[in-house]
Every structure is written in C-alpha cells, then in structure tokens.
Amino acid sequence: MKLGLFTSGYQREPVEHMFQDAARFGYDYIELWGGRPHAYPPDLNRYGTQELRSLSDRYGIPISIFTPELNAYPYNFMLGTETQRQSCVEYIKQCMDAASALGCQATLISAAHAGNLTSREAIWDRLVRTLQELVPHAERLGQKLILEPLTPYESNTVTSANDLYSVFQAVPSEALVGMCDVVAPFVQHESISAYFDKLGQKMYHMHIVDSSGSDDVHLVPGEGRLPLPELMYELKERDYHGSATIELVTNYLNEPRFYARRAIQNLRQMMQEGDSHAY
Template identity: 50%
Template sequence: MKIGMFTAGYQRNNIEDIFKDAKRFGYDYIELWGGRPHAYPYDLKRGQINDLLKLKEKYEMPIKVYTPEHNAYPYNYMIGDEYQRKEAIEYLKTAIEMGKALGAEYTILSAGHAGYDATRKEIWERLSVSIRELVEHAQAQEHMILIEALTPYESNVCTTANDILEIVEYIDSPYFGAMCDVVPPYVQSESIMHYVNKLGKKLKHFHIVDSDGKSDTHLIPGDGSIPLKELMADLIGSGYNGDVTLELVTAYINEPSLYAKLAIDRFKKITER
C-alpha cells in the first residue's frame, strides 16, 4: 500500500516545496490538488504543466492522482442553469485531459450541492447526465475517473456508499470507479468498511485522515476520534490493494511541511505490525 501526499495545504507555498517535502518525508506519490496557483486545469493547459512534469522528474515523485477543485469555485455541475452546468462539464473535461497528461492514474471528481429546491428526481437526472458526459470523455482519453462522497455539510447528492454505488453501477464503465474519504461515513455514523463490502473492485482509492465526528474538518491521524489503527488493520485484511492519500486540506495551511511530516510519521506508526 503506497502513501500519497495531498497538496491543497501548500497553495501559499512555492510549488517546488510540494515535491521536495514529499521526497524527504517518505511519501510514495503526490495527489495533486487542481487549484490556483499550482495546478488549475486551464493554467496547466496553457503551459504550466511543463513545470510540473519537470519537478516530477527531478524529484522522482509520481503524480498518481489529480483532484481538480470544483463544486463551488465557480464550477458545480449540480446547480444553476444549463449554461452553468455545461461550463462546469467543459472545465472538468479539461481536468480529465490534464490528469491524463500529468501521467496520473486517476482524476477524482465529486458532486456538489444541488440546492435546497432540487427534488431527488431532479438531482438524479442532472447527476446521471453529467457523469455520463464525463465518463464518455474519460473513455475517449483512456483515463480513469473516480467519484467520492462528500459530507452532508458539503452536498446533498452523493454522500453515502449507496449513493456512490448507485451511480457507479448505473454508468457501468471500466473508466469509472469509486473512492472513499473516511470523513463522510464517519460523521454520519456509516460504516467505513461497508464501502469496501459494497463497492468491491470498483473501489480504487482511499483518503485517510482523522475526524472529530461532527464537522467536515480533516485532521492529522491521531488528532480526532477515528480508531485508525483498527480501521487500517481491517482495510489491509480485507484484501484492498489500492493506495491511500493522507488528505490534509487547509486546516494546516500555515505550516504544511510540519504537518505533512507529522501525518506520515503517525500513519506509519499506526500501520506498523
């Protein structure tokens, strides 16, 4: 099981710090956050990707996963008029192309909040149409996309294992799979391991962090209340053969290097036998 470093917390740092820290702290790969100033899809397309590819080669640090920023910045394909939906889809199609060009194995998507007026029928129709468009584009690129659940604090669309299973089974493509961030199930008293049981081989990736159980805050391992040692033992014992990213987002943006080091040190201690 390889361990990845998520890069959103480095957005106030020089981009080279990401690769330098990932190498010296012992991470196996980078999960690249696709937001400005470092890896916004349209900036990559206009040439910034060359800098990232050079750093990837210099530090011998793979970019295994690309996670473009979306849902509200300003792209959320689940809300607004058809023009806004289409614009969000075009943005994510570009993100898929950039994920492929970066050499990433996966580009990760989620489904933002659909608004309080949307009915379940309207939510499903918009989600299924949008995901089908994105998967068809990914298929044409021969690049795999994954969908993750968000917490109920963030979305009212895909927030549970059943939600993810429903859309993955409906689309049914070898280029479309699932991942699990452990915070959404934990904050709503859903079994994390049921993602493994329900999604089976469609489950390709995990975001591992800690949680206080009452917010969407992503904490470093050991600072929340998830029994991570026991969870990781169950996950490894289940036969899951994907990788895990320690997804520190912006709670530690003031000192990303210090917390990236602390996170992997604690995680390795949790998983040592």
C-alpha cells in the first residue's frame, strides 16, 4: 500500500517543503491540495505547473492526486442557485485540467452540505446532474474522478458506502470511483470493511488518520481511538494495493513537518506489525 502526504497543512510553508518532507520521511506520493498559495487551479492554468513538476522530478515524489477545496467558500456544488452550481462545475473541470497538466492520476472531489431545508430528492437530483456533467470530462482526460464521502458533521449529501453505491448505479462510468476516509464511517458507527465489500473495484483510494470518534477532526495515527493496527491487518489480508493518504489538515498548521514525520512513522510501524501478524 502506497502512502501519500496531504499538503493542506503546508499552506504556510514554502512549496518545496512538501516535496522535501515527502522524500525524507518516506512518503510514496503527494496528494496536492488545490488552494492558495501553492496550487489554486486558476493560478496553475494561468501561470503553468512548471515549478510543481520540477520539484516532483527533483525529489522523486509524484503528484498522484489533486484535491481542490470544495467544502468551503466559495465553491460547493451542492449549495446555492443553479448559476452557482454551473459555475462550480466549470471550476471542477478547471481542476481536472490542472490535475492532468500536473500528471495526476485522479482528481478528488466531495459533495458538501446541501443546506438545512433541502429535501433528499432535491439533493439527489443535484448530485447526479453534477456528476453526469463532470464524468465525460474525466473520461476525455483519461483520469479518475474520486468521490469522497464526508462525515455527517460536514455534509448531508454523500456520507456512507451506501451513498457511494447508489451514485455508481445512477452514474455508471469507469472514470467515477470511490474511496473511504476512515473518519467518516468511524464517527457514525459504520463498518470500514463494508466499503470494500459494497464497492468492489470502485474502492479506489483511502484517507487514513485517527479520530476521537465524536467529531470530524483528523488526528495523527495512534493519537485517537480508531483501531488502526487492526485496520492494517485487515488491509493486508484483503491484499489492498491501492493508495492511502495520511490526511492531516489544518489541525497541524503550526508545525506540519513534525506531525508529517510522526504520522508516517506511526502508520509504518502499524503496517509492519500487520505484516508480521498476517497469515
């Protein structure tokens, strides 16, 4: 299983630090957060991706996944007028173009909160229409579009493996795939293993961190209540060879280098223990 460094926590650091740390701490790839100052898609599309690609080559760290910010201002394709939705669709297409220029295999999106008064029927219609507009663009680029379920603290749209399964039935495409951020099932007492059983080959990617079990905060592996050693055993026995990003976000902005090192050291140790206990 390949482990990735998420770059949101590095937004106050020079861009080179992300690649330096990924290389020296033993990460396999970068999952690039699409925000300023480093990788806002309109900036990349306007001024090019040369610096990021040069750093990727220099440090031998590929940028495998591009993850634009879609849960906060100003972009959320599940909220607002139809004009705002269409604007967000065009923005995500720009994100996929930037990802392609960076050499990424995939763009990762999430469906954020659709508003407190929105009916389930209206939520579903808006979600499906949006994905139907985005998937052909991913197909043309030869890219995967990863849909990430969020926690119920963050969204009322896609929060479970069942939600993903329903999406794949409604929008059939090899380009559209799913993932599991382990915090989402853990905080709502859903089975993490069920993602693999229900989604099959559509289970493309993971975010692995720790959790208190009572909020959406992403903690360094080993510093919460999630049974991560047992999860490592399970992934080994399931022969999971996909990618897993250690998604530390804004909780560690002050010292991202310290926590990026601790996070992969802790998780690598759990993986080694999983190897020794696997049958």
